[in-house]
Amino acid sequence: MIDLNQPSLLALLEAADRDAYVSGEEISKRLNVSRTAIWKQIRKLEAEGYVIEAVPRLGYRLVGRPSRLTRQEVQTRLQTREFGRHLHLFDSVSSTQDVLRELAEEGAPEGTLVIAEQQTQGRGRMGRVWVSPPGKGVWMSLLLRPQVPLQATPQLTLLAAVALRRAVSAVVPLDIGIKWPNDLLVDGKKISGILLESAAEEERLRYVVVGLGISANLEPEDYPEDVASKAVSLKMAAGRPVDRAELIAVTLKEFEELYELYLRDGFEPIRALWEAHSVNLNRKTTLATPRGPIEGIPRGLNDMGGLLVELSDGTLMPVYSAEIQSST
Numbered sequence: 186m187i188d189l190n191q192p193s194l195l196a197l198l199e200a201a202d203r204d205a206y207v208s209g210e211e212i213s214k215r216l217n218v219s220r221t222a223i224w225k226q227i228r229k230l231e232a233e234g235y236v237i238e239a240v241p242r243l244g245y246r247l248v249g250r251p252s253r254l255t256r257q258e259v260q261t262r263l264q265t266r267e268f269g270r271h272l273h274l275f276d277s278v279s280s281t282q283d284v285l286r287e288l289a290e291e292g293a294p295e296g297t298l299v300i301a302e303q304q305t306q307g308r309g310r311m312g313r314v315w316v317s318p319p320g321k322g323v324w325m326s327l328l329l330r331p332q333v334p335l336q337a338t339p340q341l342t343l344l345a346a347v348a349l350r351r352a353v354s355a356v357v358p359l360d361i362g363i364k365w366p367n368d369l370l371v372d373g374k375k376i377s378g379i380l381l382e383s384a385a386e387e388e389r390l391r392y393v394v395v396g397l398g399i400s401a402n403l404e405p406e407d408y409p410e411d412v413a414s415k416a417v418s419l420k421m422a423a424g425r426p427v428d429r430a431e432l433i434a435v436t437l438k439e440f441e442e443l444y445e446l447y448l449r450d451g452f453e454p455i456r457a458l459w460e461a462h463s464v465n466l467n468r469k470t471t472l473a474t475p476r477g478p479i480e481g482i483p484r485g486l487n488d489m490g491g492l493l494v495e496l497s498d499g500t501l502m503p504v505y506s507a508e509i510q511s512s513t
């Protein structure tokens with residue numbers, strides 16, 4: 186599925202200094218392919234929206250990139266062992282969650298990634314709609330097949346938040362906090378959302394589909410009225426657009442690293458990382474739970490990834506499924 190030649194050609198062109206040409210001879214030596222093969226690959230890149238200048242005797246120079254995501258852009262930047270190596274990229278889907286779930290049922294391996302430029306029925310937590318306009322966000326789903334009990338799912342939810350936080354911070358210099366369980370906030374406004382959907386058999390997890398939505402380059406007018414005051418894009422917050430392919434690659438790298446750490450050393454290191462960036466700990470908080478509202482002060486996470494909320498009588502109550510309404 187991975188076309189090793191084409192990403193390498195793009196990598197060579199991208200690695201060249203600005204204004205510098207890479208000669209056909211060099212490309213064919215480095216990639217061990219013929220001049221005709223290079224030309225074919227150039228045509229393929231051009232079809233993807235790259236603009237490549239070809240000057241006789243000088244060589245090739247990359248002068249323009251497509252504004253939409255391409256397989257090549259993502260693959261050239263990947264630094265992972267497995268995550269994202271089976272990549273499915275679409276212009277428009279109902280929800281990347283549904284596409285990946287089907288692939289998972291057909292036996293897709295761990296790390297399989299589905300990315301879409303647009304989702305027509307993107308969904309969020311608690312049955313909400315996730316607005317996913319074309320070409321501006323990162324809408325993707327990643328497949329995990331961890332050998333852990335079903336009750337460990339909350340741990341993976343928190344792991345996803347830590348990984349995404351690390352990735353976004355590495356790409357854009359913003360101060361990012363985690364709102365329990367896995368929303369990322371900048372100045373109190375949401376920049377991303379994470380949705381875990383799992384398939385289980387008895388007490389065993391068969392697979393988990395991790396949906397990641399990052400408001401990368403959305404403009405204020407892309408948000409519906411009811412969301413506009415609570416959300417912000419990275420572009421709006423940082424004042425400059427972000428490279429979505431870069432963001433995807435770094436997210437997968439951080440995610441794979443933390444996931445391997447989790448499988449090796451358990452939840453403890455993840456818990457510490459999550460707690461270090463939580464915006465809710467030690468603040469008076471109201472949580473809406475399926476069994477009604479709870480008021481208390483979140484003090485940390487328990488071993489299973491539940492939020493430990495200190496109630497007025499001093500008892501610590503673990504909460505697994507709820508929505509934070511206010512935190513002051």
Ligand code: BTN
Nearest residue numbers: 280307308309310378379396398
């Ligand atoms: C939330 O904060 O409510 C979670 C939002 C999750 C959105 C992502 S976008 C990619 C994947 N596909 C979906 O339909 N949802 C998730």
